[in-house]
Amino acid sequence: MQIETVRNKHSGTVNGHSIVRGVRAASLGLLCVFAASCASTDFAEISAIQANSGLSEGYLIDAGDSLRVTVFDEETLTGEFDVGTGGILALPLIEPILVKDKGPQQVAQLIQASLADGGYVLDPRVSVEILEHRSFFILGEVETPGEYPHNGQLTLEQAVAKAGGYTPRAGRSSVILKRQDWPESRLVRLGQSSLMIAPGDTITIRESFF
Numbered sequence: 001m002q003i004e005t006v007r008n009k010h011s012g013t014v015n016g017h018s019i020v021r022g023v024r025a026a027s028l029g030l031l032c033v034f035a036a037s038c039a040s041t042d043f044a045e046i047s048a049i050q051a052n053s054g055l056s057e058g059y060l061i062d063a064g065d066s067l068r069v070t071v072f073d074e075e076t077l078t079g080e081f082d083v084g085t086g087g088i089l090a091l092p093l094i095e096p097i098l099v100k101d102k103g104p105q106q107v108a109q110l111i112q113a114s115l116a117d118g119g120y121v122l123d124p125r126v127s128v129e130i131l132e133h134r135s136f137f138i139l140g141e142v143e144t145p146g147e148y149p150h151n152g153q154l155t156l157e158q159a160v161a162k163a164g165g166y167t168p169r170a171g172r173s174s175v176i177l178k179r180q181d182w183p184e185s186r187l188v189r190l191g192q193s194s195l196m197i198a199p200g201d202t203i204t205i206r207e208s209f210f
Contacts, residue, residue: 059199062087063087071126077121095114104129135200143164154197166205170208171206172208175206177203179200179201
């Protein structure tokens with residue numbers, strides 16, 4: 001009987017600890033949700049027009065893009081190449097080229113110049129095509145949050161569509177946007193102008209509280 005009593009007491013202690021841990025975990029979860037909702041008010045606010053004004057015209061190449069480089073009449077120099085860390089493109093024969101923040105035509109001109117300077121090809125003719133654009137990220141109140149490929153020209157509405165659309169809880173008057181060249185996230189107020197999404201952007205769709 002003594003052994004039975006000890007076991008019951010020990011079992012009760014373990015259950016008690018489990019309950020305490022469960023309560024703490026639940027409380028921590030609620031605090032995280034509360035902190036997240038409060039933190040959202042701390043972001044600097046800008047309009048969609050202001051967010052769009054910082055974007056360059058046309059798609060600019062950077063790390064994560066995949067390119068097809070065609071050197072006409074030079075099959076051994078033609079192929080598909082990934083842009084590496086820091087926006088560096090490595091090709092056969094020539095030194096690595098910095099292609100970050102350049103358009104396809106600018107990159108083609110750089111490759112032509114390198115091939116000509118090295119004496120590898122007489123009068124080289126080069127074309128550059130973007131095969132795969134780097135991704136953007138969409139989180140929060142969309143049906144399928146995650147990472148999606150950018151297509152070179154993308155609006156918020158198109159980004160949401162890629163993620164399966166808004167959830168019924170989604171707020172549609174603003175989004176939290178983190179752009180690669182911004183030091184911190186910003187709250188973008190949506191209006192009549194469509195918000196343009198850049199490669200590498202992280203969009204967070206918040207829950208509506210109304």
